[in-house]
Structures are given as C-alpha cells and as structure tokens.
Amino acid sequence: MSTKTPITVAHGDGIGPEIMNATLHILDAAGAALEIETIEIGEKVYLRGNTAGIEPSSWESLLRTKVFLKAPITTPQGGGYKSLNVTTRKTLGLYANVRPCVSYHPFVDTKHPGMDVVIVRENEEDLYAGIEYQLTPEVTSCIKLISRPGSEKIVRYAFEYARRHNRKKVTCFMKDNIMKMTDGMFHKAFDEIAVQYPDIQKEVWIVDIGAAKMADTPEAFDVIVMPNLYGDILSDVAAQIAGSVGLAGSANIGEYCAMFEAIHGSAPRRAGQNLANPSGLLLGAVLMLVHINQPETAERVHNAWLRTIEDGVHTYDVFTEGVSTQKVGTKEFACAVAARMGQKPCRLKPVSYARAAAGGLPAPAKVAASSAQMELNGIDLFVYWPSRNPNELAAAMGKFATDGLELQMIDNRGVKVWPAGRPETFCTDNFRCRFMARGTTDMRQLIGVIERVAAAGIEIASTQTLRHFNGQAGFSLAQGQ
Numbered sequence: 196m197s198t199k200t201p202i203t204v205a206h207g208d209g210i211g212p213e214i215m216n217a218t219l220h221i222l223d224a225a226g227a228a229l230e231i232e233t234i235e236i237g238e239k240v241y242l243r244g245n246t247a248g249i250e251p252s253s254w255e256s257l258l259r260t261k262v263f264l265k266a267p268i269t270t271p272q273g274g275g276y277k278s279l280n281v282t283t284r285k286t287l288g289l290y291a292n293v294r295p296c297v298s299y300h301p302f303v304d305t306k307h308p309g310m311d312v313v314i315v316r317e318n319e320e321d322l323y324a325g326i327e328y329q330l331t332p333e334v335t336s337c338i339k340l341i342s343r344p345g346s347e348k349i350v351r352y353a354f355e356y357a358r359r360h361n362r363k364k365v366t367c368f369m370k371d372n373i374m375k376m377t378d379g380m381f382h383k384a385f386d387e388i389a390v391q392y393p394d395i396q397k398e399v400w401i402v403d404i405g406a407a408k409m410a411d412t413p414e415a416f417d418v419i420v421m422p423n424l425y426g427d428i429l430s431d432v433a434a435q436i437a438g439s440v441g442l443a444g445s446a447n448i449g450e451y452c453a454m455f456e457a458i459h460g461s462a463p464r465r466a467g468q469n470l471a472n473p474s475g476l477l478l479g480a481v482l483m484l485v486h487i488n489q490p491e492t493a494e495r496v497h498n499a500w501l502r503t504i505e506d507g508v509h510t511y512d513v514f515t516e517g518v519s520t521q522k523v524g525t526k527e528f529a530c531a532v533a534a535r536m537g538q539k540p541c542r543l544k545p546v547s548y549a550r551a552a553a554g555g556l557p558a559p560a561k562v563a564a565s566s567a568q569m570e571l572n573g574i575d576l577f578v579y580w581p582s583r584n585p586n587e588l589a590a591a592m593g594k595f596a597t598d599g600l601e602l603q604m605i606d607n608r609g610v611k612v613w614p615a616g617r618p619e620t621f622c623t624d625n626f627r628c629r630f631m632a633r634g635t636t637d638m639r640q641l642i643g644v645i646e647r648v649a650a651a652g653i654e655i656a657s658t659q660t661l662r663h664f665n666g667q668a669g670f671s672l673a674q675g676q
C-alpha cells in the first residue's frame with residue numbers, strides 16, 4: 196500500500212507553471228511523499244466557455260484528495276467570469292484563511308525586522324457572502340452576514356493554531372462600536388472561546404486603530420483573527436510590510452478539504468521569463484506538508500529555503516545590491532533550495548513543526564443547535580420615494596398603520612429623517628419606514644401593511660422583519676432615533 200498522500204495540483208496561468216515546477220522540484224528533493232493528480236483550472240478553462248474556470252472532473256479530483264496545491268490563475272477581464280478562488284473556498288467550505296507574515300531581516304528589506312504575525316481570516320461570511328442588491332436607482336446594498344457558528348469556528352481555529360504553533364497571544368480585530376450586532380457577535384464568540392484557552396493571552400482591538408498599530412508596530416502581535424473583509428485587506432498589508440507579497444504563502448482550511456497557495460496573482464507580465472519568485476507558493480506547500488502530517492519534510496524544505504535566503508541567493512523582486520550575493524531565476528532558485536536540503540539557517544531562526552503537526556486540522560467543535568425565544572415586533576419597508584421628501588412620505592405611509600402597528604420612524608441611509616428630521620440631512624431616493632407593534636405582532640398583520648403600501652402604488656425595494664431574541668432587540672436603531 197502506498198504511503199504517499201494524494202494531492203491535487205493546478206499549475207495555473209502566467210507565472211503559475213514556472214513557480215509550480217520550481218515548488219514541485221524542491222518538494223521532490225525533500226522527499227515529500229506525494230501522489231500528484233494534476234488538474235487544469237483558470238484562463239484556458241474560462242475561455243473554453245466554462246464561466247467557473249474549473250471542469251467537473253477537477254472537482255472530482257479535489258473531493259477525492261481533499262488537498263489542493265494551487266498556483267495563481269488569471270481571471271479574464273469582463274463580466275460573467277466567476278472568481279475561482281471564491282468558488283473553491285465556498286464550495287469546499289474552506290472557512291479559515293491562514294497567512295504567516297514573517298520578515299527576513301537583514302536579508303530581505305523591511306522596516307519591521309522583528310515581524311512574525313499570523314493572520315487568521317474568516318473566509319466564508321461577512322460582506323463576501325456576495326449578497327448584493329440594487330434597491331432603487333440611486334442605492335445599492337451588500338449584506339454583511341456574520342453567524343455564530345461561523346465566528347465560533349474561526350476563533351476556535353485561531354486558538355488551536357496558536358496552541359499547536361507555540362504562539363503566545365491571539366488578538367481579535369473587529370468594529371463592534373459601530374456594527375454592534377455583526378461584529379458584536381464575532382467579539383462575543385471571541386470572548387467566550389478565549390476563556391477555554393487559559394494558556395494563551397488574548398486581546399481585542401477595534402480594527403481601525405488595530406490596523407494602524409499593526410502597520411506601525413507589528414512586533415506587538417502574534418496571531419490575529421478577524422472577519423473576512425478586514426482580513427482580506429490586512430493580510431496583504433501584513434505580507435507587504437514584512438518584506439514582499441511575493442514571499443507569503445497561505446492555507447485555506449475547511450473541515451473536509453484544504454487549499455494551499457501563494458498570496459500573489461499570476462503576474463502575467465513576468466510570465467515565461469524564468470524571473471518569478473517561487474517562495475510564496477513554496478511556503479504555501481510547506482503549510483500543506485504540515486497539514487498532511489509530513490512535518491519533518493515541511494521543516495526540511497522551510498529550513499533549506501531560509502538558508503537560501505540567508506545565503507543571499509535572491510530572485511529579482513527581493514534582490515538588493517550589497518545584501519544579496521546572487522541574482523537568480525526561478526529554476527536556479529529552486530536548484531539552490533534543493534542543494535541546501537538538510538541545512539538550517541545560521542542567522543535566521545530555524546523552524547520546527549514537530550508540535551504543529553497533529554494530523555492537520557483541529558477537530559471542529561460541534562456547534563450546538565441554536566435556540567432562542569423569538570418575538571415578532573414589526574417590519575422595516577425600504578421604499579423608493581423619488582421626490583426625496585420625508586414628510587410627504589410620512590403622510591403617505593402613515594395611512595397604512597393599523598390598530599396594532601404604528602409608523603414609528605423613517606430614515607435615509609440609517610439617519611432618522613422623520614419625525615423631527617433635520618433639513619440638512621441629505622436624502623437619497625431610498626427610505627426605510629419602520630412599522631412597529633406595541634408588543635408582539637404576527638406575519639399576517641405585517642403582510643397586510645405590505646399589501647396596502649403596494650396597492651397604493653408605492654414601490655417596495657425590500658423588507659426586513661423586526662424581532663426580539665431572548666428579550667434583546669434584534670435590530671439597530673437609526674442614528675438620531
């Protein structure tokens with residue numbers, strides 16, 4: 196029986212094939228026990244008319260091996276082509292994006308010599324759920340979804356990661372001073388799960404000032420966990436300030452599958468010239484080796500790579516006169532790493548993955564089925580009102596209140612404009628009208644309001660029910676309400 200681990204490999208577009216060949220050369224030299232299935236994804240598949248950029252047979256391979264080493268791909272310009280990265284993450288349930296951002300001072304130029312930060316980004320939810328609407332001619336919306344199970348999974352992953360990688364602290368970035376429900380739920384999950392890890396320090400930063408601190412003093416952070424959008428932006432910032440986006444690899448981890456890649460794209464202008472730096476993809480492959488429980492091989496590859504960087508053998512993107520000793524191409528860099536297999540760096544800190552490899556993923560904690568006492572209290576109607584006059588709208592909408600439901604307020608983009616609005620408040624053509632019951636109400640009453648508004652010829656753009664959960668309001672107030 197083969198002891199090799201089956202993995203699926205895609206060579207990608209642009210510089211993808213060159214950096215993948217270099218990476219596989221190094222993995223081979225390290226004795227990685229891999230059984231490689233190759234699939235085609237990306238530009239050619241898109242241009243054959245498959246708007247997802249991946250064929251059904253490739254999904255079969257991915258679902259069989261459950262491990263995907265992926266080179267960057269080119270997403271063709273123009274509408275209709277779905278991002279393969281987003282499709283893969285969502286289809287395979289890859290909820291955690293892990294990006295170690297390390298500086299290699301003095302061998303790679305950086306303003307932050309002591310930086311060693313791991314960003315753990317939630318990968319499935321937030322504004323990236325991709326639920327967007329045009330509500331009225333002037334107004335669009337994107338729904339920010341944060342779930343309790345999603346938050347618990349990513350926070351627990353961050354703490355498990357910290358424990359296995361001997362990290363001392365987990366920091367949570369979010370913005371619950373403004374988004375009290377969505378980011379508030381993330382924060383609460385962090386607080387509740389953090390107490391289960393007494394061996395690890397924890398702290399919480401509001402993302403704006405936290406990001407400023409990270410860009411200024413990254414040495415103050417260790418593992419940082421955050422919702423999707425903040426993580427997307429800040430993981431690029433972290434990689435860049437560590438030295439170069441060309442040096443960072445990332446892991447996308449799910450309960451069933453995992454995908455490993457470089458964080459950069461296909462750099463088409465550099466393609467086919469033996470110029471590209473394969474380090475990002477190689478370090479992604481190192482994360483993969485840890486995941487598939489080949490920690491000694493991961494360690495050999497990573498230490499040989501550190502030694503190569505330390506010896507000053509550099510591709511053009513990190514080459515610095517006076518620091519680097521040799522400017523090499525993609526292939527020569529791979530040969531230099533392979534030739535150093537078994538060696539450790541002398542000045543940079545060697546890595547050790549003995550503790551990290553415990554069969555890859557932490558077993559996902561069972562998220563308990565949710566139960567809460569729910570009460571229906573009212574409805575928000577977002578309506579199109581092109582005259583933009585809130586008082587006229589209030590006069591029209593006020594007629595649709597019933598015995599049990601009153602028109603409580605009208606706002607525009609979250610700012611109350613009726614009753615007692617201010618003339619200075621700018622209004623668009625999309626207003627929210629809140630109909631609230633004195634106590635509880637039922638859906639038939641709410642539908643009655645919708646029917647009367649629609650019968651009067653007022654365009655309803657969207658609706659949102661208003662509820663209490665265990666006695667807590669499940670809706671925010673408007674500014675000024």
Ligand code: NAD
Binds near residue numbers: 266270441456472
């Ligand atoms: P990019 O990351 O491909 O390249 C930006 C620049 O960074 C390049 O011009 C090059 O100068 C440099 N660079 C990047 N990687 C390098 C490497 N390994 N070695 C040396 N230099 C490197 O970003 P882009 O130009 O915005 O995107 C190009 C294509 O890649 C687009 O089609 C985009 O959609 C795609 N993309 C794919 C992924 C992915 O597959 N994961 C990620 C990002 C972008």
